[in-house]
Amino acid sequence: QLQLQESGPGLVKPSETLSLTCTVSGGSFSSSSHYWGWIRQPPGKGLDWIGTIYYSGSTYYNPSLKSRVTISVDTSKNQFSLRLTSVTAADTAVYYCARTPQYDISRFDSWGQGTQVTVSS
Amino acid sequence: DIQMTQSPSSLSASVGDRVTITCRASQSISNYLNWYQQKPGKAPKLVIYAASSLESGVPLRFSGSGSGTDFTLTISSLQPEDFATYYCQQSYITPPITFGQGTRLEIK
Numbered sequence: 001q002l003q004l005q006e007s008g009p010g011l012v013k014p015s016e017t018l019s020l021t022c023t024v025s026g027g028s029f030s031s032s033s034h035y036w037g038w039i040r041q042p043p044g045k046g047l048d049w050i051g052t053i054y055y056s057g058s059t060y061y062n063p064s065l066k067s068r069v070t071i072s073v074d075t076s077k078n079q080f081s082l083r084l085t086s087v088t089a090a091d092t093a094v095y096y097c098a099r100t101p102q103y104d105i106s107r108f109d110s111w112g113q114g115t116q117v118t119v120s121s
Numbered sequence: 122d123i124q125m126t127q128s129p130s131s132l133s134a135s136v137g138d139r140v141t142i143t144c145r146a147s148q149s150i151s152n153y154l155n156w157y158q159q160k161p162g163k164a165p166k167l168v169i170y171a172a173s174s175l176e177s178g179v180p181l182r183f184s185g186s187g188s189g190t191d192f193t194l195t196i197s198s199l200q201p202e203d204f205a206t207y208y209c210q211q212s213y214i215t216p217p218i219t220f221g222q223g224t225r226l227e228i229k
Binding site for chain 1: 212221222
């Protein structure tokens with residue numbers, strides 16, 4: 001059964017870089033069948049799409065975050081990662097990683113449990 | 122960006138009720154509309170994709186309809202486990218993928 005697990009620091013200082021990793025198990029990470037994405041949810045608010053990556057490294061980013069976001073993939077470890085630079089309190093959120101089918105990269109059909117990231121000094 | 126507006130923002134209903142949640146897109150999105158259910162402290166779960174297709178494992182009491190700009194999610198007979206927040210999401214023009222603000226379904 002496919003499982004996605006987010007990991008990374010729960011506390012990041014303002015102006016620093018947020019780094020998270022999603023580890024995929026129980027499924028074929030390197031196949032051409034899926035894309036892999038990051039979504040976040042600020043406290044008490046709705047869902048914001050951050051970006052999506054293909055196993056080959058092709059990426060799609062939310063234009064509102066594009067200047068600060070990098071998503072990368074490490075197929076040897078069945079992982080993909082998120083880097084968000086110059087963070088502020090507005091980046092405080094639960095961060096989710098998720099999977100989409102290759103034929104519909106917006107259909108998030110499997111999710112990680114989420115990880116809370118707080119931006120504070 | 123395509124804006125997604127859900128109504129109502131919150132809704133109180135009883136077990137056994139029929140409930141409808143509406144989602145409106147700021148421009149036509151054909152049927153590129155997904156619905157997610159989120160329970161407190163949990164990740165969202167895909168319920169409906171392509172406006173009206175039921176995700177595998179989701180009970181038949183859930184249904185979706187609509188095309189263009191107006192969409193609905195209907196739960197035919199509410200069960201206790203259905204009380205949650207529901208989000209619509211468009212996938213027609215991306216990036217960015219955009220979500221509605223959510224509809225909180227509460228027990229009356």
